[in-house]
Amino acid sequence: MLNRWLAVIATLFGRNWITLFGSALTTASAICIIGFLLLGFTDTEVSPYLDIMALLILPAVFVAGLLVIPVGAWWDRRRRRCEGETQPAAAAQFPVIDLNNPSTRRAAFLVTVLTAVNLLIISTVTYHGVHFMDSVMFCGTVCHTVMEPEHTAYLGSPHSRVKCVECHIGPGAPWFVRSKLSGLGQVIAVTLGTYHRPIPTPVENLRPSQDTCEQCHWPEKFTGDRVRVITKFLEDEENTPIKTVLLMHIGGGASERHGIHSWHIDPDIRTNYIPTDDSRQEIAYVRVEKGDGTVQEFKARDAEIPTGKERVMDCIDCHNRPTHIFQMPDEAVDEALAKRRIDRSIPYIKKVGTEALVEARGDAGDLKHIVERVQLYYRENHPDFYAANKGQVDKATDELVRIYKRNVFPDMKVTWGTYPNNIGHLHWPGCTRCHNDNLVTETGETISGDCSICHTVLAWDETEPKILEDLQIQ
Ligand code: HEC
Ligand code: HEC
Ligand code: HEC
Ligand code: HEC
Ligand code: HEC
Incomplete structure (x- = not known):
């Protein structure tokens, strides 16, 4: 009995070396793939490279093997025919399948079962492969x-x-x-x-944000003002904290009041613009189209308007760093001081730390430079403090190194300020790319730069803003 099945397998796959090779490829990769899928039932952590092997490369080998099998059979038939080995079936255009013949029946059964198994493997692997390629x-x-x-x-x-x-x-x-x-x-x-x-940034041909951001956020539906407290530290001996308090007029499409989103997200208003550079940091032309058919054009006083680069403004023209948020040295040190990851009692640490980071722009030896720069400063200028508080200073340098590693990537030539952030107007032009005096209509109107359209400045770099006390914000 077993012999008969083996004979069928031998005629199906072992007739010539091409088919045999194809079957061997397919079988070997199938066994590896199944082994890998079974790993999924255990808690084993696998490296992404194993995933690539099991879900992308092995399936390719598996399918290649499957394709080779019929090629071998075709080649074999041709060869036999040329050698005059005409069997009744081989002489016909197509093989005659006679299910009354027990060995044909076995072959048909075997082919059906194997095809089902193959389909199962292919569909499972495709499913997992697509999921894997979508993973972070x-x-x-x-x-x-x-x-x-x-x-x-x-x-x-x-x-x-x-x-x-x-x-x-x-x-x-x-x-x-x-x-x-x-x-x-x-x-x-x-x-x-x-x-x-x-x-390079921006990402060319990024999908319009209605289909991405707006799957989760719906600014047309939320509205209102939001208090933002920005804490910074002076570069003095005490690293004195200062606060800016802004009432951000975020607004929303449904709101009658003016506000950032109310205007910019209004479905009735379309803002098109043409930048002069690839990073979209300089804007030479803005056209506003309203639902009622009115069109307003703003042109730069001092720049030629390039052709063919027009873009419709969406969320990403302002929120270009919703997740790839890189900091500037002073911002990062302010944050570390605010969160007390750097001890505020270290004299001049804001100044020294920021300077050490600014000097480390992605060269070999940066990490050593940061550590030695800070240590040298305290050894020379505050020897007593340093002797008594070496642990605190070391903790601070560790944090500076972490900040550096989050923001500077020499292998990719990414350093402080490589990627602009278009929200605001502190380190980059941001909103002032359009909200400036340079873009004018024919009748001389500009896009408003009035501070209060975007926010009310409730306090600006104050040590103890009264407004925070009034609002009881800590
Ligand atoms: C919350 C949405 C969001 C998520 C999640 C996200 N990105 Fe981005 N990504 C963006 C936006 C927005 C840009 C900037 C697009 C622009 O300015 O045109 C961007 C830009 C990029 C760039 C171009 C370089 C740059 O910094 O501008 C790369 C590369 C990139 N993302 C990779 C990734 C990778 C890898 C992941 C997952 C680990 C990821 N992104 C997750 C929104 C996102
Ligand atoms: C899959 C859902 C999802 C998508 C897609 C998404 N976000 Fe978010 N986003 C969130 C969640 C959830 C939060 C709140 C996180 C929290 O509060 O911890 C958030 C927070 C934010 C915030 C507030 C961040 C802050 O500092 O408080 C902004 C701005 C934002 N998203 C913009 C965007 C933009 C722009 C895009 C498209 C490029 C986008 N989001 C895509 C889910 C999403
Ligand atoms: C004209 C620029 C601009 C556009 C366009 C824009 N936003 Fe905003 N958005 C802002 C500013 C500015 C803030 C306030 C940021 C802050 O307070 O730091 C903000 C805040 C947010 C927040 C946080 C809201 C909160 O209550 O904290 C989310 C979420 C957000 N935007 C999502 C979006 C989405 C989604 C789109 C596209 C449909 C969009 N924004 C379009 C400028 C813009
Ligand atoms: C591509 C150009 C462009 C950019 C970039 C841009 N805006 Fe605007 N914005 C406009 C135009 C045009 C108007 C309409 C001005 C007018 O009609 O006077 C406008 C109007 C507004 C208004 C409503 C003004 C009012 O009169 O009520 C607010 C608020 C606003 N923008 C906030 C922002 C903020 C915040 C940013 C940055 C995060 C920003 N805009 C970036 C083009 C831009
Ligand atoms: C077109 C909108 C817009 C206009 C006009 C505008 N701002 Fe801003 N401003 C912003 C946004 C957006 C931020 C960023 C808030 C954040 O960090 O998320 C900001 C941030 C600030 C900050 C805090 C910066 C920091 O991080 O320390 C100050 C201070 C400020 N603005 C002052 C002003 C003053 C003064 C004017 C008028 C001369 C003005 N702004 C005009 C949108 C605007």
Whole structure:
């Protein structure tokens, strides 16, 4: 009995070496894939490279093997026919399948079962493979160096539980296919090392934000003002904390009042603009189209308007760093002092720490420089304090090193300020790219730069703002 089955297997797969090779490939990869899928039932942590092997490379080998099997059979038939080995079946155009013949029956049964098993393996692997390619692990760590800046910044952001693909691809089949095609180009660029360093921003052809951000956020529906307290530290001996309190007029589409979102997200208003540079930091032309048909054009007094780069403004023109948030040295040190990760009682630490970071711009030896720069300063200028508080100073330098590692990535040529942030107007032009005196209509109107359209400044760099006391904000 067993012999008969083995004979059928031998005729199906062992007739010629091509088919035999194909079956061996398929069987071996199938066993590995099944082994890997079974790992899923245990708690084993696997590296992304094993995932790539099991979910992308082995399935390719598996399918290649399956394709080779019929090629071998076809080649074998041709060869036999040429050698004049004409059996009744081989002479016909197509093989005659006679289910009355027990060995044909066995072969048909075997082929059916194997096809079912193959389909099961292919569909399981496709399902897991697609999930895997959508995972943060795949996007963020597989090409480790390339994605390290964005992945690192992402991990500490408000969106660290939102998957990369939810902002970068969004739902639906067409964008899925587009992303997989452009992903192929990226894999080639990474393999050949031809990718840009740093990865350029903005992302060309990013999907419109209605389909990504607005799957979760719906600013048309939320409205109102929000108090923002910004804490900074002076560069004096005491690292004196100062506070700015802004009442942000965020607004919302449904609100009658003016406000940032009320105007910019209003479905009745479309803002188009043309930048003069690839990073969209200088804007030469703005056109506002309203639902009632009115159109208003603002043109730069001092710049030529380039053609072919017009863009419709959406969430990302302001919120371009919702998750890849890189800090400037002073901002990062302020945050560390505010969260007491750096001890405020270390004299001049705001100044010294910021200076040490500013000097470390992505060269070899930066980390050593940061540590030695700070230690040297305290040894020379505050020897008594240093002798008594070396532990505190060491903790501070550790934090400075962490700040550096979150923001400077020499392998990708990313350093302080590589990626602009378009919210606000402190380190980058941001809102003032348009809200300035340079863009004018034919009749001389400009886009308002009045401080109070965006926020009310309730306190500005004050040590003890009365408003915080009144509002009982700590
Ligand atoms: C909350 C939404 C969001 C998530 C989640 C997200 N990104 Fe981004 N990403 C953006 C936006 C917005 C930009 C800037 C787009 C622009 O300015 O055109 C961007 C830009 C980038 C860039 C271009 C370089 C740059 O910094 O501008 C890379 C690379 C990138 N993201 C990778 C990733 C990776 C990897 C992940 C997952 C670890 C991820 N992103 C998760 C929204 C997101
Ligand atoms: C999958 C859902 C999801 C998507 C997609 C998403 N967000 Fe968010 N976003 C969130 C959640 C959840 C929070 C709140 C996080 C918290 O409060 O800890 C948040 C917070 C924010 C905040 C407030 C951050 C802060 O500092 O308080 C902004 C601004 C924001 N998102 C903008 C965006 C933009 C712009 C996009 C598109 C590029 C986007 N989000 C895409 C879920 C999402
Ligand atoms: C004209 C620029 C601009 C546009 C366009 C814009 N926003 Fe905002 N958004 C802001 C500013 C400014 C804030 C306030 C930031 C702050 O307080 O630090 C804000 C705040 C937010 C917040 C936090 C709200 C809160 O109550 O804390 C979310 C979420 C958000 N925006 C989502 C979006 C989404 C989604 C879109 C697109 C539909 C969008 N924004 C379009 C400028 C903009
Ligand atoms: C691409 C150009 C552009 C950018 C960038 C831009 N705006 Fe605007 N914004 C406009 C235009 C145009 C108007 C309409 C001005 C007018 O009609 O006087 C406007 C109007 C507004 C208004 C309503 C003004 C009013 O009269 O009530 C607010 C608030 C506002 N913007 C906030 C912001 C904030 C905050 C940012 C930065 C995060 C920003 N804008 C960035 C083009 C821009
Ligand atoms: C078009 C909108 C807009 C206009 C006009 C505007 N601001 Fe702002 N401003 C912002 C936004 C947005 C932020 C960022 C809030 C944040 O950090 O999230 C900001 C931040 C600030 C900050 C805090 C910066 C920091 O981090 O220390 C100050 C101070 C400030 N603005 C003052 C002003 C003054 C003064 C004017 C008038 C000359 C003005 N702004 C005009 C939108 C605007």
